Amino acid sequence: MAEMQNSNPTILNAADLPTRLRPTTTRKSEYGGIFTSALPLAPVDFESPPSSDSEDDNLLEEPIDEQEIYDLISSISDPEHPISLGELAVVSLPDIMIKPTLPDVPDSPLQTVTVLITPTITHCSLATVIGLGVRVRLEQSLPSRFRMDVRIKEGTHSTGDEVNKQLADKERVAAALENGALMGVIAKMMETCH
């Protein structure tokens, strides 16, 4: 392995990363807490089990939001360290935007996801690889009505424009994905996705 470019980056505490708070448990049963283990619900035979997903819940739609995008990409590992992009603050929740692709056509389902990447140091040559990794992960994980826009955050990289050009160029991305060695690196980065 080549010499590391940034061997001692700052790391965020995993407990401080943004997470989706569980919807405050509406205490349907009286005992939501520890007593459920002591007191299993009164046994019910010969009746369909109390289904947790009632009709109302089933119809409630949960659209794809920024937190969901964050959850998809924050667990990707950095190619240099066995640490996640979230912990390294390479990706962060405020730097993810979802907007309608065609604002003038209100009925269009097309949406654009913008992800801004902040490399750990301004001359990181792996920024392209990270960008590509994020892009591949999103392409594998989002429905086809989403457009990806993965860019280096302005002012965080010495050759940001150059990298952005590569990431935005569909043909170059496609060519890169044909490259076995590069795909090997990206597959390794995505092993930690869960």
Next chain:
Amino acid sequence: MSALQTFMLVVDHDKEEAKRIAEGSAHDIEIKKVTLLDTVQSLGEYINDEDPILRGKAISFLTAIIQALSPKYLSRQQIQVLTTFFCDRIEDGGAVDGLQALQGLDRFNKFLATQVAQALFSNFQDLQSRSQTQRFHVYELLNDLMSNHRGAMRDMGDISLLGVVDIMTGEKDPRNLMIVFSILKVVMVEWDISNHVETLFDSVYNYFPITFRPPPNDPYGITAQDLKGRLQECISSTRHFAPHSIPALLDKLDSTSPNVKKDALNALIACIHLYDPDTVSRYSITIWGVLKFEILNAQEEFLSEASLEALQAIAQRLSEGVTEVSQELPLAKYLQPITKECNEQLREPQNKKANPAQSILSCVSAASPVSFVLVVQTVVPPIFTLYQEADGIVKQRALLETLNVLFDSATTVFGQWTTRGGEAAIENPLLEFKDQFSDLFGQVLMGAAKEEVSFRVTALKGFLRLSTLRDYFQENEIGLFVQYLDEILLKEESVGRDDLKKEAIAALAEISKHKPRLIVDITFPAFVATLPEEDEGSDARYLPTLETLAQISVERDIFETLFRRLFSKLSVLLQKEEPGSVAYPRAILATLLYVMQQRNMEQDQSVDLYFDKVVVGLCRDVAASASGKTKNRILNDPTVLDTLGRLCNLLVRSVSIQKQEQVAENVYSLFSAAGDFVPLPFTQTREADRERTIIISTYLLAGLSKDYGNKIPHTDPDMAGLLLDLIYRCVLSTEPATHQAYLRHLALLVNKFLSKQDVPIAERLIDSLLEGENTELQSLSPPIIRTIFWLSKALILRLAPATTHILTSLLALLSSPDQETSATAAQGFSIILGEDDIISATNGATIRLLCRQRLFTTVIPLISTRIREVNIAGTDGSHPTPKAPDHIKPAHLTALAGILSTIPTALVMPELPTLLPLLLQSLDLQTADSVAVRTATLDTLAVIILDNGVTVIDRCGHVQSLVTRLLKTTSTNIGPGAVNSPRLRADALKCLNLLATHQVPGAASNAPPGISPLLPVKNQVLRSLRAVLDDPKRNVRKAAVDARAAWLRCVDDAPDEEE
């Protein structure tokens, strides 16, 4: 032909015969028929033959005779003559074995041992050109000489040392090396090796690292690990090796192979443990210099762990015999560069390398009290300075975490309050900072902004460690911490996931083990004071308080207090005219139940007191309440009775024999006096309040030991009447809780207390219930069906003689033309083997091991056949059978799903070819009422795939059909009347995910051998899942993302060739 000639003829092909011949000759010698001399002389014509094979056979004859002679037979002189004879011909086959036999004799002396050794060393210079077996025999002889005549060997000094090294040099066979290494280790430890250290070291180190891989089916069973172990023992055997071994091993850490590095580190650790402290000290700083890179730039976790272990081992060795702290100690010199480096890294405590620096401090400071003092002296003051200058909470928290690491080491070194013995002779250096710590951690815990949860949690954890650290805080200082925790739990609003409150409860529970008094004196009054007299509103604020109390009251003293306080609350409630919601008394009972479940009540000395108060006292109250003689209706509520019943059940199980007898007699009277309450059985009452007492009776009965069955009322001369009365009540009762209790009560009596010879009584009862069928419609009412199933459960679990007959009758119900009968019966099958809180092993129910197997093997073929009949009747027009009603197939599939959910997969696997088509048909069901069946089916499939991989499904030829059905189940848009609930969709995706990740049975594997059976469907799966990525439900999308990633990653046409 002479014995010798016969021996030489057969020795090659018949070892047994050869042995017999030699034994005959030995016998002749022992009875003095021939002399030993004659026998030796008879060899004469062969032992000088040109042909070495012939010579070898002749010598072997002599060897075989010696081996057969009794150990006392040979005289000293004879041994001497024979030894010389063998030594002269040592290169001939059999001579080495002869010598081996001779050296084991008592009369073999030191002088002869030297002679043999010398003969070995001078004649086997070319040993490595001989066969493996020959070499093996030579090493064995040498090994025996080493163990039986070590003094003689050692007195040979350099001759034996060099001799051994010479003959083994170049040895490659693993079996031989195992012996060679153990011979060499003896030389290394016991000989004076000062002139030949390097020779000796090289002789073994040449083999490092061991790369041996045993061949498949290796008959000798020697593993690489065996060899590594022996080699490591040699390398670490003597401190004289240090100048060679330590630099060489450190060099090996430059290797690119993690395995080589691991071996080198393990050997290094062994050296540190076995060389003397002075030697270790000499190399300590060099070792640190190399290992720090392994830790700070960790490549593999196991390498950094081994490196940390080495660093700690050095600190431990250097602490040996040290009683006073001084900067002149070798230990201090060793720790100096370490703490310096760590301090350096900790300046930016939020950076990546701070973490390994913490680990280093953790392991060296935990090595010994002296080591801890030295580390604390240099590390703690700078942390305080850094903390003052820190520009943000992130950095401050990282610094607190470093302190927490040191507190852990302090706990290792000085123990906790509950640790017995082993007080350290040195004062805890943290005492100096006691007030500073208390202020700092207290201020962060209580003073930091409420939303800085992880910062406050870190402070809480540190405070807790200091509070449990032996002889550190005073009681009042820990008391202050307890007050902080109380305040957090009682006064603060919930934030986010409530991590802080969870930690606070855990901390109080931890302190309760060390300082129970503080909990009783401080926490209890504060918490109990917030409990209301009665539940007035709907907010149930008492629940979190009770939950907390439950979790901190497991210690004996605290539990007694808890019981007293809560029981008096409950008594007050029971006396009130308007006691508010029954949820409150129920929660109080649940709290007591929870804690009793955590404790071992049988060992509790106060169990009789609890028994009298709860079982006797409250049961009496229940009886009074049932007769309408109480001020309120708390004890008429079924949920309260259920909780109280569980509490009674637990206590009944824990009490003495006498009390059990008492319970048996009072199962129905509930300890009340004869006039006050009429026990339930055989009364005509239909009053709901009276009937509800069966809930308590059932729990009492469940806790009772089998042995007191005869004390239960109404069981003499047999139970027939009681059972009939209960069946009558099962069928007629309308309130669900009462109905459930009757069913279980009935099953309990039949399963646990009905004597073996009376089992037919119950079997007859089932038959008569089945006969009650309405002949016209072939229908039975649901309560009757339930009663039948519970009776069946009781009998099947004890494998009653009629088990098969019962099962066939139950299956017949599924084919009833009455839809309700069929559907109710279908749901009943999950009951038979289903877990139940009352009919359970804990309660001593009779559950035979083979009942699951019996049920499964009886029922599955019948269901399979029946479904096939139904399928054929539907499709084949020429077939005379009329088409069966539509509900019959789903009913059978529901029954199947119910059974599968209660059977371990190991039993399922042999039947998989029969079963899989049935499971696939279950997935074909589409309507809303089939959701439960499909969910159960997916659960079963998931377990099958998890345990056995794709191969079993491939072997049945169902991969394509399974995948297609799973994909169909993931879709939201499947036509009118069809429903895939979100849970179903997610479960189907989970199965798809498991297919890809478990292509090989057992472990998740990334590279399946050969071409994956999933490959033909890969594109279909990826295409279909793309649509599922847009599912309206988030957790379904998540499952789809994971499944898709798994298929992209794991389903490949060929295994990776690189690895």
